[in-house]
Amino acid sequence: MAAPSGMIDPAVFEGLQAQVDKDRAVVDELKDIIKELEKNNRGISFVHSRAHSTPVGQLPNVLNAAGGPVQGAIESISKLAAIASKQPYYKFNSMWTRQVQDAVYGILFWAWLGGKDYTGGEVKCGRLLTIEEVGEILKVPVNTKDKDEFHLTIEEYLLSLVSLVEELTRLARNAVTLGDYERPLLINQFVKDVFAGFQILNLKNDILRKRSDGLKYRVKDVEDVVYDLSLRNLLPKKSE
Amino acid sequence: MEGSKPQKREKPEQVASPFMPMFETFRKELDEHHDRRERIIKASRDITAASKKIIFTLQRVRKLGQAVPPFVTKGNGQYWEIIEKQYQSIAADVQGLNAYRYGNNITGGNQEFMEALSFQHYLETQTLVSYEEAQSRVATMSGAAGAVPLSSEDYILGIFDMVGELMRFSITTMATNGELPAGPVKKAEQEKADSDADNMDIDEQAPETGGAEGGRNVLSDLRALRLQLEMFEPAGGRFEKDVRKKAWVMRECVDKVEKAWYGLTVRGTERPKGWVPDVREERREEIQGY
Numbered sequence: 001m002a003a004p005s006g007m008i009d010p011a012v013f014e015g016l017q018a019q020v021d022k023d024r025a026v027v028d029e030l031k032d033i034i035k036e037l038e039k040n041n042r043g044i045s046f047v048h049s050r051a052h053s054t055p056v057g058q059l060p061n062v063l064n065a066a067g068g069p070v071q072g073a074i075e076s077i078s079k080l081a082a083i084a085s086k087q088p089y090y091k092f093n094s095m096w097t098r099q100v101q102d103a104v105y106g107i108l109f110w111a112w113l114g115g116k117d118y119t120g121g122e123v124k125c126g127r128l129l130t131i132e133e134v135g136e137i138l139k140v141p142v143n144t145k146d147k148d149e150f151h152l153t154i155e156e157y158l159l160s161l162v163s164l165v166e167e168l169t170r171l172a173r174n175a176v177t178l179g180d181y182e183r184p185l186l187i188n189q190f191v192k193d194v195f196a197g198f199q200i201l202n203l204k205n206d207i208l209r210k211r212s213d214g215l216k217y218r219v220k221d222v223e224d225v226v227y228d229l230s231l232r233n234l235l236p237k238k239s240e
Numbered sequence: 241m242e243g244s245k246p247q248k249r250e251k252p253e254q255v256a257s258p259f260m261p262m263f264e265t266f267r268k269e270l271d272e273h274h275d276r277r278e279r280i281i282k283a284s285r286d287i288t289a290a291s292k293k294i295i296f297t298l299q300r301v302r303k304l305g306q307a308v309p310p311f312v313t314k315g316n317g318q319y320w321e322i323i324e325k326q327y328q329s330i331a332a333d334v335q336g337l338n339a340y341r342y343g344n345n346i347t348g349g350n351q352e353f354m355e356a357l358s359f360q361h362y363l364e365t366q367t368l369v370s371y372e373e374a375q376s377r378v379a380t381m382s383g384a385a386g387a388v389p390l391s392s393e394d395y396i397l398g399i400f401d402m403v404g405e406l407m408r409f410s411i412t413t414m415a416t417n418g419e420l421p422a423g424p425v426k427k428a429e430q431e432k433a434d435s436d437a438d439n440m441d442i443d444e445q446a447p448e449t450g451g452a453e454g455g456r457n458v459l460s461d462l463r464a465l466r467l468q469l470e471m472f473e474p475a476g477g478r479f480e481k482d483v484r485k486k487a488w489v490m491r492e493c494v495d496k497v498e499k500a501w502y503g504l505t506v507r508g509t510e511r512p513k514g515w516v517p518d519v520r521e522e523r524r525e526e527i528q529g530y
Contacts, residue, residue: 006366006367006456007366007367007368007456007460007461007464007465008367008368008464008465008468009367009368009370010468011370012368012370012371012468013468013471013472015371016371016392016395016396016472017472017473019392020392020472020473020474020475021475023475024475024476027475027476088337088339088340089337089340090337090338090339090340090341090343091340091343128259130262131262143269144337145337146336146337147336147337148336148337148339154266154269154270155270158266192257193257193258193259194257194259196257196259196260196263197257197259197260197262197263197266198263200260200263200264200267201263201266201267201270202267202270202271202274203270204274204277
């Protein structure tokens with residue numbers, strides 16, 4: 001009798017299939033946590049959207065309300081990190097990088113509005129958390145190089161920063177409609193500082209390049225707002 | 241000052257950006273990452289080109305189940321060396337955390353390498369090279385810096401491509417020798433294969449004899465391979481899409497060999513010297529009228 005199996009050792013494909021099935025189980029487990037993180041991110045952005053219609057004086061209400069979902073996102077990421085660290089980091093990271101970026105962006109915006117250091121009284125806007133500070137808040141390592149574990153990458157942080165700039169551009173206009181002529185100036189400076197940073201990066205043709213290419217338009221958008229205000233003599237007099 | 245547009249004069253601000261030190265660190269890290277990626281992309285391209293040349297030479301082999309003739313070993317030596325050199329050049333870049341990071345950048349080279357490796361392995365032994373064997377081949381070539389990872393995806397997709405080479409090999413051999421290539425049947429291998437068949441749940445596929453001798457030939461091997469590849473279930477994502485696409489091509493390839501073999505069986509004796517079994521659908525009419 002001819003033996004077709006002489007060609008192929010059946011163990012070859014059995015082994016490959018077993019590996020695939022194991023990976024699939026990991027993917028399924030990760031999916032649930034990522035969904036949970038997505039939900040928390042939506043909670044954060046729901047609260048944050050109120051910042052566009054809230055005068056600075058009442059921002060503490062928004063910041064307090066954001067506390068819950070921010071905490072939720074931190075917990076989701078801790079769970080994600082625990083599971084993901086059992087696997088090679090870059091094998092599955094495309095599954096969650098988007099959601100992690102959203103969470104980081106949420107935290108960056110929250111901190112920019114003054115949520116991080118708020119202890120009562122007036123809020124102080126304009127703070128940029130470093131990647132290390134974000135890592136501390138999320139309780140995950142950042143920019144890991146030697147150890148294969150879950151961490152926050154530079155790319156993720158930078159992409160979140162682009163999102164923050166986009167959101168602040170929107171906030172600059174909305175602040176004006178609220179009668180706040182001070183924050184556009186603050187935003188103008190902040191956006192320019194961030195843009196200057198991006199300009200020294202040697203970006204290649206990738207997502208980071210694509211997204212950061214839009215920054216110059218955001219800089220211009222905010223400049224236009226400041227220009228409009230200055231034309232009408234609406235800029236607050238220098239009190240420094 | 242409000243009236244005059246101050247934007248143009250704000251150059252010193254760039255220097256004063258408080259985030260500069262942070263971005264300088266980022267720049268260094270990103271540059272390293274881009275350099276690694278570029279090295280890997282280039283290596284992948286060179287490995288692909290060298291593997292293609294190896295396959296090209298291998299297609300001139302006519303005998304199955306024995307060491308490839310000297311002209312192949314000699315001609316391909318330089319290409320194997322190129323591949324080895326390329327794997328060595330990137331081995332350090334794909335260790336530890338970065339093992340999977342550049343998977344998309346190296347997969348092209350890895351797949352083509354798998355195609356060349358499995359094709360030669362088949363020609364020489366008439367068996368499919370195992371995943372572990374392939375991995376250890378790459379590991380050996382990668383040198384002291386550590387093995388370049390060969391993912392199971394790379395392996396599978398490379399094997400799919402190898403089916404196409406087997407098709408070409410079968411058709412050419414049929415055209416020149418008038419028979420399906422079959423290797424010498426070895427006693428030991430035959431017995432081992434029989435015992436293997438017991439613990440496989442595909443026994444019903446056993447009558448795989450394409451040839452008259454009852455031994456294994458390329459067609460029976462192709463069918464066995466097709467069966468295994470079709471039973472394989474990818475996990476999803478991009479890999480699943482690739483598998484589906486390649487599975488379709490693979491079926492076409494096996495089909496073509498079966499059709500050619502049919503033609504040879506039916507019309508074999510009438511076959512004019514030098515007639516080539518056609519592998520393209522659209523020309524069948526013509527050939528039949530020949």
